[in-house]
Amino acid sequence: xxxxxxxxxxxxxxxxxxxxxxxxxxxxxxxxxxxxxxxxxxxxxxxxxxxxxxxxxxxxxxxxxxxxxxxxxxxxxxxxxxxxxxxxxxxxxxxxxxxxxxxxxxxxxxxxxxxxxxxxxxxxxxxxxxxxxxxxxxxxxxxxxxxxxxxxxxxxxxxxxxxxxxxxxxxxxxxxxxxxxxxxxxxxxxxxxxx
Amino acid sequence: xxxxxxxxxxxxxxxxxxxxxxxxxxxxxxxxxxxxxxxxxxxxxxxxxxxxxxxxxxxxxxxxxxxxxxxxxxxxxxxxxxxxxxxxxxxxxxxxxxxxxxxxxxxxxxxxxxxxxxxxxxxxxxxxxx
Numbered sequence: 001x002x003x004x005x006x007x008x009x010x011x012x013x014x015x016x017x018x019x020x021x022x023x024x025x026x027x028x029x030x031x032x033x034x035x036x037x038x039x040x041x042x043x044x045x046x047x048x049x050x051x052x053x054x055x056x057x058x059x060x061x062x063x064x065x066x067x068x069x070x071x072x073x074x075x076x077x078x079x080x081x082x083x084x085x086x087x088x089x090x091x092x093x094x095x096x097x098x099x100x101x102x103x104x105x106x107x108x109x110x111x112x113x114x115x116x117x118x119x120x121x122x123x124x125x126x127x128x129x130x131x132x133x134x135x136x137x138x139x140x141x142x143x144x145x146x147x148x149x150x151x152x153x154x155x156x157x158x159x160x161x162x163x164x165x166x167x168x169x170x171x172x173x174x175x176x177x178x179x180x181x182x183x184x185x186x187x188x189x190x191x192x193x194x195x
Numbered sequence: 196x197x198x199x200x201x202x203x204x205x206x207x208x209x210x211x212x213x214x215x216x217x218x219x220x221x222x223x224x225x226x227x228x229x230x231x232x233x234x235x236x237x238x239x240x241x242x243x244x245x246x247x248x249x250x251x252x253x254x255x256x257x258x259x260x261x262x263x264x265x266x267x268x269x270x271x272x273x274x275x276x277x278x279x280x281x282x283x284x285x286x287x288x289x290x291x292x293x294x295x296x297x298x299x300x301x302x303x304x305x306x307x308x309x310x311x312x313x314x315x316x317x318x319x320x321x322x323x324x325x
Contacts, residue, residue, distance in 0.1 A: 061220025070216045071209040076276045078208020082201055102281040109282035110289070135216055135283075140208045143278035144311060146272075148247035149254050152315030155271060171308050174285040175292070184287065 066131050073136015081141050094162060095150045098143065099170055105142035106174045109134055110181025111188075118189040200265060207273025215242050215278050233300055238308050239280065244314050246279035251315035255322015278314040 061067055081101050089099040112134050116126050148168055154163035226232035253271040257260035284307060289301035315316035 008248075059220055059224065061216050066216065067213045069278035071213045073209070074212025075205045075209030077212070078273060078277045079201070079205035081208075081276060082204055083277055085272075086196065102285075105282040106285040109286050113286060117313040131216070136209075136212055138282045139280040140212045140277040141216060142281035142283075143276040143286060144243040144281045144307075145246040145315075146279075147281060148243070148249040148308075148311035149271075149319070151312045152247075152319055153254065154311070156316060156319060165314060167308050170281070171304055173287075174281060175289055175304065178282075178289040180286045182306040 060127075064129075069128060069131040070139070072137040073132040073138075074140035074159070077137040077140025077142075080137075081143065083176075092162065093150075093154055093157065093159065094166060095146065098146045098150060099173075102142045102147060102170055103177045106136045106177040107181040107184075109138045109142075110178040111185040112138070114182040114185035115189060118185065177185055196268075200268060203265070203269050204273035207269045208277030211246075211274040211277030211279075213219050214274075215280065217243060234296075236284075236303060239287060240303065240310075243284060243307060244311050246275045246312040248318040250275040250279075250316035251318020254315075255319040256325055257322075258319070260325050261322070261325040271320040272294075287298050295319045 084101055085095075085097040088100075090096065116122065116130055116134075120126060122130060130170070132193075147167060151163050151167040154166060157163075219242060222238035222241055226235070226237050250271050253262065253267045253275070257264070257267045257271075283305070288300050288304040291303055
């Protein structure tokens with residue numbers, strides 16, 4: 001996906017569809033590139049973008065902007081998780097806080113990703129929102145390691161029933177929450193479109 | 196827990212999330228070349244299992260009084276909490292289910308859970324030895 005072609009030509013001049021087909025993998029991107037006034041924007045959301053200054057390809061996940069968005073979001077998400085976890089009790093060693101955090105986070109992430117995808121390709125402001133809120137805030141807010149380690153503690157502490165039920169319930173309810181978020185966003189986007 | 200501790204933990208969570216982004220991208224770039232792995236979210240699996248082991252290790256060290264509380268909070272609740280993610284794992288499982296990829300969905304859901312809990316148990320046991 002990495003194209004180090006010289007950028008001395010105006011991309012709008014390239015109107016030959018065969019040329020586009022040769023240069024581009026996803027056909028839907030051909031439309032974007034032909035009228036592209038900002039060729040520095042990536043062609044493929046999850047692989048490479050060309051850094052025009054150096055000519056090197058710079059993957060999304062290593063770009064300073066992406067990393068800063070995720071750090072900012074992850075800090076906020078972790079702070080909220082921590083405050084909720086400090087506020088709620090753990091009856092019988094059951095981490096009710098982490099359960100609620102993971103389920104609500106799964107619901108919101110499902111709604112967010114589905115809502116973003118329905119509004120258009122993953123680029124520009126939509127990608128920034130995905131990185132800041134999805135990868136950052138909700139990634140920092142929800143946690144898999146606490147789920148696993150708390151379950152491990154329950155199992156090692158001799159509470160086999162809770163040690164099995166707690167992670168299984170999180171897994172099943174989490175999948176339902178993700179699905180509910182996806183369906184919710186679909187309804188909202190459809191209602192917003194007036195369909 | 197002091198305000199400073201809470202802020203340190205939160206910032207570590209931000210760093211953990213950034214490590215997750217970078218590592219997931221690197222793994223995705225590698226697995227894209229493999230026919231079997233290119234359509235499975237292997238990055239999240241690796242991240243969640245390694246993070247569960249390290250959090251277990253820190254919990255074990257704390258139980259053995261072998262690590263200071265602030266370090267355990269910063270690296271465990273903060274760094275590993277931000278590094279691992281439940282929301283993305285759950286979303287990816289649902290996407291696999293929606294694609295009718297039952298085996299991949301079971302592996303990403305139940306498989307990841309069993310491996311991560313086992314990694315957590317191993318981490319605690321190893322940490323207690325210290």
